[in-house]
Amino acid sequence: xxxxxxxxxxxxxxxxxxxxxxxxxxxxxxxxxxxxxxxxxxxxxxxxxxxxxxxxxxxxxxxxxxxxxxxxxxxxxxxxxxxxxxxxxxxxxxxxxxxxxxxxxxxxxxxxxxxxxxxxxxxxxxxxxxxxxxxxxxxxxxxxxxxxxxxxxxxxxxxxxxxxxxxxxxxxxxxxxxxxxxxxxxxxxxxxxxxxxxxxxxxxxxxxxxxxxxxxxxxxxxxxxxxxxxxxxxxxxxxxxxxxxxxxxxxxxxxxxxxxxxxxxxxxxxxxxxxxxxxxxxxxxxxxxxxxxxxxxxxxxxxxxxxxxxxxxxxxxxxxxxxxxxxxxxxxxxxxxxxxxxxxxxxxxxxxxxxxxxxxxxxxxxxxxxxxxxxxxxxxxxxxxxxxxxxxxxxxxxxxxxxxxxxxxxxxxxxxxxxxxxxxxxxxxxxxxxxxxxxxxxxxxxxxxxxxxxxxxxxxxxxxxxxxx
Numbered sequence: 230x231x232x233x234x235x236x237x238x239x240x241x242x243x244x245x246x247x248x249x250x251x252x253x254x255x256x257x258x259x260x261x262x263x264x265x266x267x268x269x270x271x272x273x274x275x276x277x278x279x280x281x282x283x284x285x286x287x288x289x290x291x292x293x294x295x296x297x298x299x300x301x302x303x304x305x306x307x308x309x310x311x312x313x314x315x316x317x318x319x320x321x322x323x324x325x326x327x328x329x330x331x332x333x334x335x336x337x338x339x340x341x342x343x344x345x346x347x348x349x350x351x352x353x354x355x356x357x358x359x360x361x362x363x364x365x366x367x368x369x370x371x372x373x374x375x376x377x378x379x380x381x382x383x384x385x386x387x388x389x390x391x392x393x394x395x396x397x398x399x400x401x402x403x404x405x406x407x408x409x410x411x412x413x414x415x416x417x418x419x420x421x422x423x424x425x426x427x428x429x430x431x432x433x434x435x436x437x438x439x440x441x442x443x444x445x446x447x448x449x450x451x452x453x454x455x456x457x458x459x460x461x462x463x464x465x466x467x468x469x470x471x472x473x474x475x476x477x478x479x480x481x482x483x484x485x486x487x488x489x490x491x492x493x494x495x496x497x498x499x500x501x502x503x504x505x506x507x508x509x510x511x512x513x514x515x516x517x518x519x520x521x522x523x524x525x526x527x528x529x530x531x532x533x534x535x536x537x538x539x540x541x542x543x544x545x546x547x548x549x550x551x552x553x554x555x556x557x558x559x560x561x562x563x564x565x566x567x568x569x570x571x572x573x574x575x576x577x578x579x580x581x582x583x584x585x586x587x588x589x590x591x592x593x594x595x596x597x598x599x600x601x602x603x604x605x606x607x608x609x610x611x612x613x614x615x616x617x618x619x620x621x622x623x624x625x626x627x628x629x630x631x632x633x634x635x636x637x638x639x640x641x642x643x644x645x646x647x648x649x650x651x652x653x654x655x656x657x658x659x660x661x662x663x664x665x666x667x668x669x670x671x672x673x674x675x676x677x678x679x680x681x682x683x684x685x686x687x688x689x690x691x692x693x694x695x696x697x698x
Contacts, residue, residue: 233257235384236289236299238312239330240267243356244302246364247329247388252278254387261289263303290319297324298381305332313340322348325381327371329356333494334412337405341373350377353404355411357595358390366390368595369398370414370587372407390594397594401587402580409574410587413567416495416509418596419488420563420651421459423512427649428556429463431638434647436545440467440477446549455557457599486516495570502573507658508563511650554634559655561627564597564605565618566658572616585609619662632659 233256237248240262248271252258257279262268265284272282283289290297297320303312309332316326326349328337337353344351355370356363369389371378378400389398401407432438432446447464451457469478492513499506518525542548568584575582588606591597608621618624635656642649661667673684674697683692 234259234292234294236261236293236297237302238262238289238299238316239302240271241302242360243329243363245271246360247300247302247356247367248280249275249278250364250366250388251384252280256384257281259283259289259292261286286315287319290316295321295324296380297321298327298384299325300327300329302329305330306336309336310340313344317347317349320349323350325350325352325377327352327354327381328408329354331411331489331491332408334405334407334409337372337408341404345374350374352378352381353406353408355401355407355414357411357414357597359596362390362594366397366594368414368590368593368598370401370407370410370590371398372401372403372405372409375400375403392589392593395589397590397592399583399586399590402582406578406580406582409578409580410571410582412491412494412498413571414591414595414597415491416506416570417563417567419492419495419512419516420508420566421457421560421597423515423651424508424556424559424563424655425459425463427642427647427652428552430647431552431642431649432549435641435645436542436548440479444468450553450556454601455553455560455599458596459599483522484519485522486519488513488516492516498574499570502570502577504566504570504573505658505661506566506570507654508559508566508651511654515648515650551634551638554631555638555652555655558628558631558635558659559652560599561601561618561624562655562658563651565624568605568609569617583609584613617662619659628659632656635659 235251235256236259237244237251238261240248240260248258248260259281260268260271261283262271268282268284272280281292283292290299293299299316301309301312303309309328309330313326326344328340328351332353334353337351341351341353350373352371352373354372356367357370358367362368366389369385371381371385382400385398386396389396391397401410429443432443433440438446444464444467447460447467451460451464466479467477470476471478471481474481492509496506496510496513499510571582571584571587574580585606588602588609591599592602592606604623605618608615608618608623612621615621619628635652639649639653639656642652676682677684677694678697681694683694685691686693
């Protein structure tokens with residue numbers, strides 16, 4: 230078990246809140262920040278707590294009892310490497326470094342390997358839940374040495390979010406697996422958010438509903454199978470007023486969506502492992518498209534295509550229910566792709582990831598927390614060899630029931646020029662995944678025609694090539 234003094238380097242929003250979380254759970258926290266003024270300011274606000282400020286790395290390290298446990302909450306990349314290099318001269322073997330930043334999992338693999346060679350232990354640890362999660366309890370995904378995890382397990386369990394009393398943390402696996410799972414979490418988050426935004430467009434543009442009506446719809450949805458953190462906060466967003474104008478704040482926010490790169494990492498990894506990740510990929514690309522603000526404004530005038538659909542929705546409740554079913558099916562497919570990529574990574578990186586436990590971690594404290602994660606966890610608990618959630622009776626039955634709603638909603642969106650890239654990708658993926666025949670046999674023929682790349686046959690084993698000319 231770890232001693233009661235924890236060191237934290239980095240006092241940004243996440244780092245500061247994590248310090249308060251750790252201290253609240255019975256630990257004394259030594260703090261250090263590269264900018265000393267930030268350390269002084271934070272300590273001044275929390276001087277009554279068991280938080281001790283330090284202004285040199287040497288003094289900071291000396292304050293910690295052996296084996297030392299130091300949590301890094303600094304920028305990923307070079308800043309993390311520089312921080313590690315700065316503290317190494319003062320550490321002893323068996324000391325533990327926890328990187329709680331949003332680091333790239335391949336960097337964590339390298340850091341783990343290099344530090345363990347020198348006798349130190351490194352845990353690349355995904356922490357999800359934003360600033361509120363860091364303060365009140367995040368979902369935690371630690372990757373590193375399994376035996377040494379026992380030393381820090383009690384700390385993580387105390388500060389993690391709780392789902393019906395169960396801590397949302399579990400040992401993930403070796404080296405970079407913790408940050409890898411966090412990356413997949415963020416990829417699913419991208420698609421989840423994009424699906425919700427597409428549904429918002431259908432309600433606002435397609436049905437001409439006001440923000441209060443949309444909030445009420447999301448509130449109703451949150452009481453059923455769509456219950457989730459993102460649905461819950463979205464219903465609140467539509468009610469927020471701008472204090473200066475008293476207008477709905479959502480209507481004053483630019484449609485240029487930002488990103489910090491974790492979605493891009495997820496898509497790149499899917500390409501490396503040869504896995505179809507179409508929903509998450511489309512959500513990333515649509516954020517890129519949203520950033521082309523000036524081009525879109527020009528195109529909106531230059532390419533003025535009138536809608537070919539003049540149909541008025543006569544039965545709005547029925548249409549809204551179709552939208553709800555489409556959203557739920559889209560979410561299922563996004564999570565299916567994400568967890569399928571996790572299974573592929575298990576094989577590629579030789580990680581024995583427990584997808585049932587990972588599902589449980591996501592049930593509270595993180596951005597993608599949702600009620601149906603209980604069912605996902607149950608499915609992987611019943612059969613750890615499930616390749617895709619669509620191959621389980623529960624999720625396949627929902628897909629069969631809801632797919633017609635998704636088709637009609639996508640068709641309506643296309644006719645009315647409402648872009649719904651992830652809903653569209655959802656039905657394309659669903660149809661492609663359960664099809665016993667795809668037109669890609671023609672692609673094989675084309676590749677052999679122009680490049681003699683060979684092809685496989687349905688009636689014979691082996692690879693073949695033909696003289697097509």
